[in-house]
Amino acid sequence: MAALTAGSVTRPAAALVRTGQPILTHGVQSGDPEAGAITLWSRADRPARLVAEVSSDSSFRRVLRRMSSPVVTAGSDFTGQLRLHGLPSGADLHYRITPVDPHDAKLAGEPVAGRFRSAVTDRRAIRFLWSGDIAGQGWGVNPDLGGFPIARAMAAANADFFLSSGDNVYADGPVKAEVVLPDGRVWHNVVTPEKSHAAIALDDFRGQFKYNLVSENRTWREFLAQCAIVAQWDDHEVLNNWYPGEVLVGRSGYPDGTPVDPLVARARQAFHEYMPISRTSPDKLGRVYRKLSYGPLLDVFVLDMRSHKDPNTTDLQTADDGGILGMEQTEWLIKELKRSRATWKVIANDLPLGLVVPDSTEGKPNQESISNGDAGAPKGREIELARVLTELKRAGVRNHVWLTADVHYTAAHRYHPDRAAYQEFDPFWEFVSGPLNAGGFGPNSLDATFGPEAVFVAAPPRAGVSPLEGFQYFGQVDIDPRTEQLTVTLKGIDGHALFTQVLDPAAR
Numbered sequence: 001m002a003a004l005t006a007g008s009v010t011r012p013a014a015a016l017v018r019t020g021q022p023i024l025t026h027g028v029q030s031g032d033p034e035a036g037a038i039t040l041w042s043r044a045d046r047p048a049r050l051v052a053e054v055s056s057d058s059s060f061r062r063v064l065r066r067m068s069s070p071v072v073t074a075g076s077d078f079t080g081q082l083r084l085h086g087l088p089s090g091a092d093l094h095y096r097i098t099p100v101d102p103h104d105a106k107l108a109g110e111p112v113a114g115r116f117r118s119a120v121t122d123r124r125a126i127r128f129l130w131s132g133d134i135a136g137q138g139w140g141v142n143p144d145l146g147g148f149p150i151a152r153a154m155a156a157a158n159a160d161f162f163l164s165s166g167d168n169v170y171a172d173g174p175v176k177a178e179v180v181l182p183d184g185r186v187w188h189n190v191v192t193p194e195k196s197h198a199a200i201a202l203d204d205f206r207g208q209f210k211y212n213l214v215s216e217n218r219t220w221r222e223f224l225a226q227c228a229i230v231a232q233w234d235d236h237e238v239l240n241n242w243y244p245g246e247v248l249v250g251r252s253g254y255p256d257g258t259p260v261d262p263l264v265a266r267a268r269q270a271f272h273e274y275m276p277i278s279r280t281s282p283d284k285l286g287r288v289y290r291k292l293s294y295g296p297l298l299d300v301f302v303l304d305m306r307s308h309k310d311p312n313t314t315d316l317q318t319a320d321d322g323g324i325l326g327m328e329q330t331e332w333l334i335k336e337l338k339r340s341r342a343t344w345k346v347i348a349n350d351l352p353l354g355l356v357v358p359d360s361t362e363g364k365p366n367q368e369s370i371s372n373g374d375a376g377a378p379k380g381r382e383i384e385l386a387r388v389l390t391e392l393k394r395a396g397v398r399n400h401v402w403l404t405a406d407v408h409y410t411a412a413h414r415y416h417p418d419r420a421a422y423q424e425f426d427p428f429w430e431f432v433s434g435p436l437n438a439g440g441f442g443p444n445s446l447d448a449t450f451g452p453e454a455v456f457v458a459a460p461p462r463a464g465v466s467p468l469e470g471f472q473y474f475g476q477v478d479i480d481p482r483t484e485q486l487t488v489t490l491k492g493i494d495g496h497a498l499f500t501q502v503l504d505p506a507a508r
Contacts, residue, residue: 021109022048022099025078026213027221028112030095030228031276033119033161034292036087038228040095041276042112043079047071048099050080051108054087058094058113071102077206079273089295090120114225117160120295123481129154129227130348131474132165132405135212136236136438139466140175140189147217148437150472153495155223157476162227163300165405165434166234166350168275169208171199171267172253173236179466187466190216198239198253202266208237209274231275232288232302234350234406238267241359241368243309251361264307289329291336297479299342301333305351305370312359315372315380324351324370324381334391337400343484343505345400346477352404353385353430354413354452355444369406371447376421382449389425389450398426398506401486403475405434409442409459410473410490412501413452420451429503431488433475439464440471456490456499467493 022044029041040052050069055062065084072080087093094115101107120126134148141147154162175195179187192214194207213221235242238260239251246260271288280290287304294300308326315323322330337345351357357369367373370381378386392400411432417423430452440460446452460471472493479486483504490499 021107022046022101023109024097024099024112026210027225028095028097028114029224029276030114030116032230032278032280032292033116033228034278034280035089035119035121037083037085037278038087038116038118039276039278040082040084040097041079041274042097042099043077044072044099044109046078047073047102048078048109049102050082051098051100052082052084052095053098054084054093054095056091056093060094060096064088064093068100076273077203081276083278087118089118089122090124091118093118112225116228119160119293123296125481126294126298126477126479127157127159128161128163128477129157129159129474130163130165130403130405130477131433131436132234132350133167133408133435133438134169135175136167136170136173136435137464138173138175138179138189139187139438140195141211141214141217142188142467143190143216144188145219147219147221149219149467150436150474150493151219151223153491153493154474155226156495159227159476162229163348163403164229164231165348165403166232167236167405167438168231168233168271169212170236170438171205171208172239174198174253181466181468185468187468190214199267200254200258200263202269205267205270206273209270229276230292230300230302230348231277232304232348232350233271234306237271238264241312241361242306243311244307246311249362283328287329289332293342296341297343297481297484299340299345301336301345301347303333303347303349304329305349310381312362312366312368314365315367316374317380320383320387322384324384330384330388334388337392337397338395340397343399344479344486345397347400347402349402349404349430351406352432352444353402354415354446354450355407355432356447357407357444371449373445373447375448378422378449385450386422386424393424393426400428401488401503402428402430403477404430404432407432407442407444408435408438408440409457409471410434410475410498411443411454411458412456412488412490412499413446414455416451416453418451419448419453421449425450429488429501431475431490433473433490435472436474437467437472439466440469455501458490458492458498473498
């Protein structure tokens with residue numbers, strides 16, 4: 001891929017002259033680690049086979065696994081994924097992907113290497129990170145900073161995997177070459193054609209993911225090459241606060257009358273093309289909810305709280321209409337949580353549970369998230385959450401911890417029935433972290449229905465602050481194999497700890 005500078009624009013792909021060996025254009029990634037398995041990803045500049053090799057050493061003297069993908073074509077924008085099995089447990093492994101001409105094996109491009117830690121299957125220490133909200137509010141890839149500056153601290157944490165809690169891209173968020181900050185400093189953005197307007201066509205959505213992986217974003221590319229990602233999606237993979245069946249009116253960048261559902265289909269395709277996701281979801285519609293097991297200490301439940309979301313209203317209805325997870329996903333979550341024998345059940349919710357998140361896109365007092373601002377009994381989407389929490393209490397499912405992003409600040413929330421209008425649940429924690437490279441906002445108010453308490457909050461002094469002001473956050477989770485304690489640390493842009501909470505497992 002031709003190098004970009006701030007404000008530059010790439011030529012259309014059709015104009016590139018391709019001779020010789022194929023090349024990999026946007027680095028490599030690994031994702032969805034499970035017992036003995038990992039998904040590897042890359043993208044070529046033309047039809048090619050992606051040949052992946054895995055080794056215990058960076059010299060690749062002894063290759064443990066070797067696998068070749070089917071030929072990647074324009075149908076997938078030349079992206080390809082390989083699901084490798086039979087890997088050792090909890091090992092630091094090296095991999096490299098080589099693009100090979102499908103007609104002449106001698107025409108092999110330069111390999112690109114990465115590293116991942118395979119999932120543990122026994123009782124070992126576990127560390128993972130989570131956050132979300134990437135390249136939003138006009139704060140894109142800054143070449144002066146090497147890309148996304150927070151990635152350096154994330155890489156230094158040497159985590160087993162990174163849980164990306166949604167808004168992996170801002171498909172509705174164009175960037176400009178320069179943004180002047182209130183103090184006179186200038187933020188520079190790399191600019192590409194697809195990132196210059198709201199995404200509508202399939203190639204526009206693909207371009208959002210390519211943008212985050214441009215060569216100038218070395219910090220993020222290097223991090224993703226060194227740490228496996230577990231990705232979920234939220235709204236900005238399509239556009240702000242969308243819901244199925246919506247017809248857009250008065251949205252900047254979109255003609256009035258634009259239906260959302262075709263945009264969602266294109267965004268979903270691009271998401272699956274560019275994120276290394278295993279095919280473990282039981283959902284037939286392409287939603288990305290799934291469970292990943294990490295030995296006897298951890299199961300991760302990745303939710304999709306966007307694809308079945310009901311319209312944004314005041315959300316005060318009294319009937320359960322499956323308006324946040326949908327009936328099928330709700331049943332799956334309850335069943336899998338009951339079946340889990342892991343000490344800790346981490347639930348990745350791409351929308352916060354108790355924070356009130358208004359939706360002003362239609363100029364009405366509508367609600368975007370689960371909470372509706374009414375402190376009484378569960379109504380609207382809260383009914384679905386109440387059912388899940390009550391089922392867990394009745395089944396004796398303890399040690400569930402919820403992790404989210406979305407609201408662009410970081411916080412620790414303790415939910416307790418003694419403070420709640422609805423009391424049929426056991427106490428639990430929810431932790432919030434983000435953004436990674438987007439405008440800082442918050443804090444939001446809490447809805448008392450499930451009795452949340454903000455034990456800790458760190459937020460910027462005003463809305464929309466740039467990453468240069470430092471209000472960017474990620475969270476770190478550590479599980480001790482001896483004590484089985486789970487420790488959550490909320491961290492700032494340079495990796496310093498802002499807040500730490502140690503959770504003891506409930507007696508069994």
